[in-house]
Amino acid sequence: MTTTGEGTDHRAPSGPSATAADLPAATVRRLPEYLRALSSLGEAGVETVSSETLAAATGVNSAMLRKDLSQLGASGMRGVGYNVAALAAYIAGVLGLTKDSRVAIIGLGHLGQALARYPGFSERGFDIVGLFDADPGIIGKDLDGILVRDVALLAGAIRDEGINIGVIATPGAAAQHVADLLVDAGVTSILNFAPCVLAVPQGVAVRKVDLAVELQILSFHEHHKTIGRTNTDVKQQSRRPLAET
Template sequence: MTTTGEGTDHRAPAGPPAASADLPAATVRRLPEYLRALGALSESGVETVSSETLAAATGVNSAMLRKDLSQLGASGMRGVGYDVAALATHIAGVLGLTKDSRVAIIGLGHLGQALARYPGFSDRGFDIVGLFDADPGIIGRDLDGIRVRDVALLARAVRDEGINIGVIATPGAAAQHVADLLVDAGVTSILNFAPCVLAVPQGVVVRKVDLAVELQILSFHEHHKTLGPETAQYRRTGRQSAGPEDRLRRRR
């Protein structure tokens, strides 16, 4: 048996996953990272792993990881690392990955085509079954064995083909219309790459990915690396930090 790390840990439960509807949103966001790390460990032949090692692989502290996993129902013998395969299966069940999801991508520009050709989706249980666009120059094209259809056929495809996740990769101006089509057809899970905020009914979950916003945030951090602490404070507050003489005057 191959193990990594030591510590006071727990084995993943062998039973069905605990109910996850009430999991904190922050915990849910971390679960895919845990699953990714467990997959890498499994591919390396590792069978058990300590919380410290798994936490380091996912960029969280071990106390947070143990708390997250305890909320999933992970419990067991002390002094034994988590069973990698069992824990991965457990987390996959909580994330709803024990059955494949059927995904439609709407908007087959450069980004949409890149998403359609990405092999990692099928490896994680997401089958791209529908590609849709409004451009006559794109409709009818074949992308890796899937024909691009007119977006006017989206609602019928959702109903007939069991599509349960929609990925919007259109320009911002078209995104709300596409979201409305998806919702009207019964889709309640949407991944939005368009640079806009979608209005959807209660019960519809939208995850937004804006690559330009992420680059702007990185630009902020890169910019402020070059500023000294006094310059950074002045730009934030309009006041320079007090020097020794200023502090002495204030005390007087």
């Protein structure tokens, strides 16, 4: 991420066997991209694809793609390529997309409402089964058939409804409290849109998406592109001490 943004890495506390669980984080980040490209190809009727073609469709180097797939345990056919449908199914299996995940969204301001209605989630196997907010003005509202409930009911719903992923879209000040509620109720995967760092116990995976951060990174590039043409250079200014005694 973002980056997306970058997420806290989960490190298995007691993983004895070397499994697919310890794939490099960088590889895991790319798997969803491969999957998306494979879906497109499949819909277009393509049956077989070379690493070169698939890599181009996902913006990576073909050697990296081959290495990624090789690490997964997937394999192609020399001189031929990869079977699109089989590879897609294989990657979906590694990502755990064979069974649908059950998602709760907490915080239904503009962003949370957009997330609740975003079709891309259900399309890719994520069922949004719970919406929660603390604002009485929003509780009770119906968003595309799902009722917004009081956040006080969150813990119970997590247990009763098998929710295993929590999406935090609250203001920053409320985010840590919500994260604590999620963790206490047994959720071990959190997607955080609030602009703050969450403290969670080991074994809980947190990924963070901060929309403003992405714009600031673009701003950096924008700024230093123009600087290349002018003369102002931050690095060559003499260093000013940034603390006083």
